[in-house]
Amino acid sequence: MNEPQLVRGLGEQIVERLREDILSGRIAEGERLREVDLAKRFSVSRGPIREAIQQLAWEGVVETDRNKGALVSTSAPNEITELIIPLRCTIEKYAIRLYFDQLTEDDFLVWETILQKMKQACETNDFALISEHDIAFHRSLVTRAHSPDLLAIWSAMVSRIRRHFRESHLKYKNPIQIYEEHLPIIEALRDGSLTETLQTIEDHIE
């Protein structure tokens, strides 16, 4: 049940690559996305490209006007950020509660792999990559709950506060601190204390 979907459609693969490019900032805010360009870049036809763009539009990553194509949307104003962040925190804590007592070593492997990549990005001061892995890590916290509904709502929020991630990263004198701040989450999960884990998440996000 709930097969992990071994083979994925082209559209889904492209969604992930485009989302990474945009959330990390490699594709700038306001930039225009042309279907034929993307089709050439990913060596597919426009069908899967349109599929990917529609998905990103619903997530709020890009904005589309009929017959005018898609623009990378500009991040939400800060006042909404203040609303969204606690909501996002609530969702992540809720997700963790769902699977907390079913954790396996595979789960930790996934998270530690992401954090390892984040560490490398920190060491090379690649802030785009840091943001990408930061978001990927938190996304994986939600994904683990295997609830498409939860993930959809979380995505709709996070894509709108992605600038908050990047800007919060810039505050650190030494980027490696960004990596280090994620370690307590994994440690708390390993220790097996639910309340401590939730508290760690809350401290981390705020």
Next chain:
Amino acid sequence: MNEPQLVRGLGEQIVERLREDILSGRIAEGERLREVDLAKRFSVSRGPIREAIQQLAWEGVVETDRNKGALVSTSAPNEITELIIPLRCTIEKYAIRLYFDQLTEDDFLVWETILQKMKQACETNDFALISEHDIAFHRSLVTRAHSPDLLAIWSAMVSRIRRHFRESHLKYKNPIQIYEEHLPIIEALRDGSLTETLQTIEDHIE
């Protein structure tokens, strides 16, 4: 600014018609949606059909498996409802705060028009229509803030708890009570007391 999009793509039109069919029950839960059937029914090719199905899948109205097509969502009102309802309440209260001191008579006209339609639906015991106007009313509370981001996040949530609306309505012995429960919100807004309005919203959504 913010043109109402005069001409809409085939995909969008089909989304609306399919969503109505599903929410009203004309297409039953669990029923399978075949692309060619829908294409014939709407006299278009499979392209716009796939577009519509993808959108409904994101909204949570249908579920799709790769290479297996789409089913009308039957997933019970998961425990996620308990998470989403307070989040939704938070968003609506936040929205109201944004425009509370800029209300005009036009705003009340919009709301009272919706409630009037809801009243008629209550009088004819048309629960599908009651739900439709109930959701429309709350959506208009959010729309008034003129924040596409806020509306998108709210929509992502509400489309996933729409069944909660229907089922909560069924609890009433006399449907007119559903209508009457919305009146205090408008009254509080008219009275001009922000804190009282927010409290009313909270009590209403509970």
Next chain:
DNA sequence: TGACCACAGATTGTTAACAATTAACATTAA
């Protein structure tokens, strides 16, 4: 009988061509 496999029909995934719309630019007239 029951498990296994092959095959055919049905269904979705992908592609490329065609149609409709938009945007940019040159042309013309006031």
Next chain:
DNA sequence: TTAATGTTAATTGTTAACAATCTGTGGTCA
């Protein structure tokens, strides 16, 4: 010059054909 207009290129919307995948049926063999 500037505004209005016609023309052309670029871009998105739609369609239909082709490829890949799944599902069910029937047969074979132990």
